[in-house]
Amino acid sequence: MKATQDPPVHDVIIAGAGPVGLFLACELALANCSVLILEKAEQPNSPLKFLPFGIRGLSAPTIEALYRRGLLPELEVHKHLKNPHQNAQKGARRQAGHFAGIPFQEGDIDTSAWTHRLPGATDNSLISEMAELETVLTRRATSLGVTIKRGVAITGFHQTAEEVTVLSNDQSFTSKWLVGCDGSRSVVRKAGGFEFAGTEPEFTGYTAKVDLVDGEKLSPGRTMTATGMYLQSQPGYLLIQDFDGGAFHHSEMPLTQEHVQAVLRRVSNTDVTISALHMGTTWTDRARQATNYRKGRVLLAGDAAHIHSPLGGQGLNLGMGDAMNLGWKLAATIHNKAPEGLLDSYQTERHPIGAQVLDWSRAQVAIMRPNPAARALNAIMRDLINTRDGATYFAARVWGIFTHYHLGGDHPLTGHSVPNFEFEDGTTIGELMHDGRAILLDLGSNDSLKKLADVFGSPLNYITAKAKEQLGLSAVLIRPDGIIACAADNDPDHQVFQKAAARWFIPS
Ligand SMILES: Cc1cc2nc3c(=O)[nH]c(=O)nc-3n(C[C@H](O)[C@H](O)[C@H](O)COP(=O)(O)OP(=O)(O)OC[C@H]3O[C@@H](n4cnc5c(N)ncnc54)[C@H](O)[C@@H]3O)c2cc1C
Structure with missing residues (x-):
């Protein structure tokens, strides 16, 4: 077995250069950690990562994360891309998303119900392309000094109290920490013996690009049938759900034109004919989550930590949230700057x-089942979604508007994402977070906060400024991931802020 020489020990090895591994690498490198990514694929960007298969909906926390690191302007695809939810007919109501295929309309959403939310850099949701996202993240990671080795499939690892040795056939690599971002079939998760608890699938999902001889035989739009659901989003682009208990997907049999046609005929109850299958993939609604995201010096993030059906498009967003949450905490641990319990x-x-997202996907499957009870529930849900309150609720859930952590504390904003304050000079709070540091935002020039910032030193960026719209706040302590650790409406209580700061940071 030959050992890798240069450098001998990285701070972190990340398994997998998918979006989550890449974004985590950026966060760690921004915080001055040395990072090596080992990626199984020789080449980035498989054809399935390009449009239309590579289409991904980004939710508010992901958009904010990219914005806060200055990456959002680098995404171009969404500027040229038609929102697939948008209705084609002129004057038609604009679909803003869906739950179990039931659309909610933009005009029904009451964004004023989302108090403490200031307009961000973009809408609350954004269409993106996997290939572009990974390209942007790879470029950033490389510019920050991350090493990416492609064509290296991790086959196992062993860890001691001090380090982890990562194995790839006849090679080995050593690091202080290993993070498995190697997707749903994670070798890190399996080799580490992480418990992966959850529920088994009810259907096989198909995404395929085909040539149809007589596509007009299929109904327009998303069509629920006696055995499943099908949708032809553009001519020849098919989405099918076949309630076979996930049998075909798990058989790992090759996807053939004959098979897709047989499934499409059965699900659509037509004799439609496919003359060519250009590309296709299958997936299921299996929903499982690692019960622990950490074992010693090994952690999991993204699909390696949790899997569920892509219904409602939340997996990527969930993984990006993991990376934003983990990056600064692991970096502080590596630099011996982590208060107890931070990691x-x-x-x-x-x-x-993660558990909420798994349940969100299970709830959708429950009302998509091809049986009378599910159809009855589906009809009731449709009525609710078509109300103003319903659309507002579903949009908030799908777009992650209320995603927050239970951090305790008296202020209602504690644990929530910081509103995107714009200051009198035109800069915004998001633009001030590009360096990945925490911020102590003093909206009232308070001496005691300045002294507190001096005690904690450089990890805490003290900013005193006047916000254009203050939302009644006088001071806010913001973690590097943009989460509010502490906030005050009136005169900030020094002790409360000091306690909050000491929970997340070590005085320098
Ligand atoms: C049809 C479909 C539609 C979807 N739509 C959406 C959507 O709209 N919104 C959304 O948020 N999510 C969506 N998702 C989910 C989303 O694509 C995933 O959650 C996301 O890609 C997970 O990112 P990841 O980096 O954790 O894993 P992956 O993207 O799977 O990346 C893992 C990486 O690890 C590598 N790897 C695997 N094994 C090894 C190994 N042994 N050694 C080294 N490297 C390894 C892989 O080659 C890969 O590059 C969809 C998924 C599907 C299937």
């Missing part, structure tokens, strides 16, 4: 968010 808070904060 453990990755599990306590992110595991419940």
Whole structure:
């Protein structure tokens, strides 16, 4: 076995250069950690990562995370892309998203119900393309000094109290920490013996690009049938759900034109004919989550930590949230700057968010089942979603508007994402977070806060400024991931802020 020489020990090895591994690498490198990514694929960007298969909906926390690191302007695809939810007919109501295929309309959403939310850099949701996102993140990671080795599939690892040795066939690599971002079939998760608890699938999902001889035989739009659901989003682009208990996906049989046609005929109850299958993939609604995201010096993030059906498009967003939460905590741990329990808070904060997303996908499957009870529930849900309150609720859930952590504290904003304050000079809070540091925002020039910032030193960026719209706040302590650790409406209580700061940071 030959050992890698240069550098001998990285701070962190990340398994997988998917979006989550890449974004985590950026966060760690921004905080001065040395990072090596080992990626199984020789080449980035498989054809499935380009449009239309590579289409991904980004939710508010992901958009904010990219904005706060200055990455959002680098995403171009959404500027040229038609929102697939948008209705084609002129004057038609604009679909803003869906729950179990039931659309909610933009005009029904009451954004004024979302108090403490200031307009961000973009809408609350954004269409993106996996290939572009990974390209942007790869470029940033490389510019920050991250090493990416492609064509290296991790086959196992062993860890001691001080380090982790990562194995890839006849090679080995050593690091202080290993993070498995190696997707749903994670080798890190399996080799580490992480418990992966959850529920088994009810259907096989198909995404395929085909040539149809007689596509007009299919109904327009999303069509629920006696055995599943099908949708032809553009001519030849098919989405099918076949309630076979996930059998075909798990058989790992090759996807053939004959098979897709047979499934489409059965689900659509037509004799439609496919003359060519250009591309296709299958997936299921299996919903499982690692019960622990950490074992010693090994952590999991993204699909490696949780899997569920892509219904409602939340997996990527969930993983990006993991990376934003974990990066600064692991970096502080590596630099011996972590208060007790900081790294453990990755599990306590992110595991419940993951569990919520799994349940969100299960709830959708429950009302999509091809049986009378599910159809009855589906009809009731449709009525509710078509109300103003319903659309507002579903949009908030799908776009992650209320995603927050239970951090305790008296102020209602504690644990929530910081509103995007714009200051009198035109800069915004998001633009001030590009360096990945925490911020102590003093909106009232308070001497005691300045002294507190001096005690904590450079990890805490003290900013005193006048916000254009203050939302009644006088001071806010913001973690590097943009989460509010402490806030005050009136004269900030020095002790409360000091306690909050000491919970997340070590005085320098
Ligand atoms: C049809 C479909 C539609 C979707 N739509 C949405 C959506 O709209 N919004 C959304 O948020 N999510 C969506 N998702 C989910 C989203 O794509 C995933 O959650 C996301 O890609 C997870 O990112 P990741 O980096 O954790 O894992 P992956 O993207 O799977 O990346 C893992 C990486 O690890 C590498 N790897 C694997 N094994 C090893 C190994 N042994 N050694 C080294 N490297 C390894 C892989 O090659 C890969 O590059 C969708 C998924 C599907 C299937």
